[in-house]
Amino acid sequence: MRFRIRYADQIVGVFVVLAIAFLLFILILMGSKQRWFTEDYFFSTTVRTAKGVASGMAITLSGIEIGKVEDVKLDENNNVKVDFLIFESYYDRVKKNSVMQLTASGIVGKALILHPGINNGDPIPPNTHIPSLDFAEGQKLAEKGLVTISQTHRSERILRILEAVEPVMENLQVSLVTVNEILVTLRDALEGDESRALGKLIKNIDDTVVTIDKSLSDTTGNANTLINNIDEVVKNLEELTADPEGLVPELLGNKGSIAKILDDDEVLFEEIHTILVELRKTAEQAREFSTYINSTQPQVSGILEEGRQTLDKTKDVLEGLRNNPLLRGGIPEEREQPSTFESYRDEDF
């Protein structure tokens, strides 16, 4: 009989026992992790706002989780009633005069902190309402010193403020360094140190002003020379027009050249008119010729195209003849007949 069949009971027994042992092991671990075997003590408190408070949120004491929020709801005065539990191991810290505090934790989170009352008595009974620092009752207890508001929480708040201030201080330091650099640059520029940007800028401005001044001086000199020349031209023109025997009166007078040209019984005009009429006729003929050429252009194009096709066919025929073995070598080579016509360009210069 095979081993497996022979010891089937034992094998199946081990199979079952191991699985059940694993299940029990996991259940025990879960129980200890999720505190199935410990007793919890329930309390309640009232805070102003439910913002950041949720079921499952931790109740802390000196940063240690000592309980959990069970339920959050509105009471009859529209304040927020928070029901929470305290773990069995920390129940003895919940003494008379204890207060709760809802405080900021992290960036946007909140934390519900228990501040134990200062007395050596027994813990307060479960299901008791514990006042919070949001209301006068809790604040009075804190003012009277009946509750331990640990320095840790105060210093934590200061630390948190300092943490918020730190980036501002860093930015301020960077700004101060920048201002200092600007001042040093300005001082160097004023002292004539041209290596920095401001010094270079001032030097450039100075150079530009010198260049502009020089340009203005040169321009002024040139303008004076030009004005002098104009004066001389005007003076000469005056002299020329002032002379009664001069060129201008001669040209403009009754017997001047211009008068002679204009007073010739329209001979000059007739000549010009005749020339223009001839030019018009020539232009008309040119236009007619170009029209004719345009009308014959498609025919010329067709003739050229046919010629080109004929040449292509001829080329094919010649190719066929060349490839024909019967005719190969049978066609005598044509000698090229030189043209008798010679243009002027064929001559040697």
Place this chain on the structure above:
Amino acid sequence: MVARIGHWVNGKIRDSVYAAGYFYETIKALLLFFRRRQVGYKVLTMQMLFTGVEALGVISLLSLSLGAVIIIEGLILLPQFGQGDLIYTILITIITRELGPILTAFIIIARSGTAISTEIGNMVVSHEIEAYVSFGINPISYLVVPRFLGVTFSMVLLNLYFNIFGLIGSYLLGTLMQPIGFSEYLNGLLSVLTTADIISSLGKSAVFGMIISLVSTYYGFKVERATTEVPQKAIKAVGHSIVLCILANVVLTLFYYL
């Protein structure tokens, strides 16, 4: 056409009534099973051996590889969204609550469902069932109930082993990629594992085991006289088992979230 539809509906109703009666007879015999110290115990043990112990290798390999895949993908993808801690929730959801029971059921259907259906079908063909009846042995008590219990127990136990290997496999591979203490890993798992998860997982596997065993034995007994019917009924047993397991999974998952 109408006559054919009517015939089909009548057949389905007749089958359903027969299946309900079969289920009732099985439950009735099951209640008497533990009171009667009978030879059925040996059948139960053998059934658990064949269905549970012998499937352990396949189940462990499947769950190890599944756990490894989840941890590889999780450790690569989740930290990119700053959700690295979600890996524990994903492990519990996939291995414990969803894929563990259904994959184990598929393995059992493939291995034991077909075997049970074929075995009983061949017994019918060779008139062994008639022989049991003639000796005054109730075939339901002797053949069906041990298989019903054996497959159901084996399903539950194999599902537990699936979880063990799946979660350990993911831890072993996870430490290769990103060293992590076992206690830290276990704490992470235990912080997200709830009793509802365990009950859901075990409940699903028990229901799947019942479905597989009942459907397989039912189709085994549906064989009438020819050996050619045996594989046909086995195929039907597999198909109906898969469909019913998937439907049951959907219903039980809905119950979990209600």
